[in-house]
Amino acid sequence: MRHILILGGTTEGRRLAQELAQKPGIRVTSSLAGRVSEPRLPPGEVRVGGFGGAIGLADWLREHQVDTLVDATHPFAQVISRNAAEAASATAVPLLALRRPGWQPVPGDRWHLVDSLEQAAAVLPTLGRRALLTTGRLGLSTFARVDGVHLVARSVEPPDPPLPPDLTVLLSRGPFQLDDERAVFREHRIDVLVTKDSGGAATAPKLTVARELALPVLIVRRPALPDGIREVSDVAGVLAALGLGRDPSDNVPG
CATH class of the missing domain: 3.40.50.720 (NAD(P)-binding Rossmann-like Domain)
Structure with a gap:
């Protein structure tokens, strides 16, 4: 064998x-x-x-x-x-x-590329006040000191501390449908999206919604192999x- x-x-x-x-x-x-x-x-x-x-x-x-x-x-x-x-x-x-x-930008996208979660946390307050975080529960501690931004974090399981003080956790597992993503952005009044360049179709609808709403998207670049x-x-x-x-x-x- x-x-x-x-x-x-x-x-x-x-x-x-x-x-x-x-x-x-x-x-x-x-x-x-x-x-x-x-x-x-x-x-x-x-x-x-x-x-x-x-x-x-x-x-x-x-x-x-x-x-x-x-x-x-x-x-x-x-x-x-x-x-x-x-x-x-x-x-x-x-x-x-x-x-x-990885994902590729198309006309209408407002992408801001960074090299790490630490850079994303530093830049985030300059882009919006209500952010949807889809960077994974293990990276949430990086945003623990972000001030002036309400964070809505999506995670498969409850994240461990330390956590940002102004945080809402959405427990869910992809793939995510376009209409469901629209509902999340609308319900939580999202004005900026933070994500990693994970690629693939299962989690791409959030990028479509951000494009539809002309919202900035903060994307962490992939590390090299x-x-x-x-x-x-x-x-x-x-x-x-x-x-x-x-x-x-x-x-x-x-």
């Missing part, structure tokens, strides 16, 4: 596991960080929790005879991506990074790289 380990937790990671689970001769294991108490489990084998850094991940790759490692974590999961690169290098296990394309990692943009690309499907970019005459 050819063993493929997916560092998952994303929609793309689950889709890849589903595809691989149907392939003969393939054993697929998905590893989830365990930050959500009730994660959506993908097909195949699943493990939950950390490995103990790059060294622990390298030991796991050797012990379980992993043939290929796929980093399908969130584009902002820098620590696990760095550990994956180090573990793959130490074990000579091939590594692919599955990353959905570690050097030497082959990046693919979709599940079809991973399957092609693994020799399990045709590269969608190939133009094969019929």
Whole structure:
């Protein structure tokens, strides 16, 4: 059996596991960080929790005879991506990074790009007074000292302190529909959106609503992947790289 380990937790990671689970001769294991108490489990084998850094991940790759490692974590999961690169290098296990394309601005967008949550927190008071934060619960503490802005934070689970003093938490899980996003902006009188460039269609409707309302959008740029990692943009690309499907970019005459 050819063993493929997916560092998952994303929609793309689950889709890849589903595809691989149907392939003969393939054993697929998905590893989830365990930050959500009730994660959506993908097909195949699943493990939950950390490995103990790059060294622990390298030991796991050797012990379980992993043939290929796929980093399908969130584009902002820098620590696990760095550990994956180090573990793959130490074990000579091939590594692919599955990353959905980032969002691209279109006419009507009022985007303000920053490189970190800290920069976003510093700039935010200059753009609005009622902000929708969709940056994840683990980053909320970065906004704890923001003054003069009411923050509406969306999170799958209740965030841990320290929290901003003027905060409303919306417990919800995507994907989010356009009409639902319009209702959120209207009900909470949102005048600025703060988000990370996570890409994908599941959470993109909020950008559409901000465009419709001509609101500023504060976007945190993605961190760069570690050097030497082959990046693919979709599940079809991973399957092609693994020799399990045709590269969608190939133009094969019929």
